[in-house]
Amino acid sequence: MNLKFKQFREQLKSTSRFFLGLNKVMQVTLGRSESDEMRPGLHKVSKVSRTC
Template sequence: MKPSNPVTLSKTKKKGREHKETIVQSIRDGVEEFFLGSNKVMQVAIGRSDSDELTPGLHKVSKLLRGDCGL
């Protein structure tokens, strides 16, 4: 049995500074839309279970809201 060839990562493209700056800018733009409030109210708003969540998997976030949180 031959050993499998290792995967070289030298052919992957780096995202670079421009990509990171785009992400930083999108986060800064979104800061105005963030919501801060009671954890219980935010849990109800995003959904506490998979049957009442806004988007698939979002109810998992509501279980993690503890302390000072913002969305």
């Protein structure tokens, strides 16, 4: 699985960013509300949490 993920990251490297971390940490990083989000609309992503 690691090799496939690396290949996928390489394909999207020039146009995308990947962030890996615990859900709560990622919510704080992206912003939990419009007032503290890093970029417009990112607070919406932090509301969606999934466990792999």
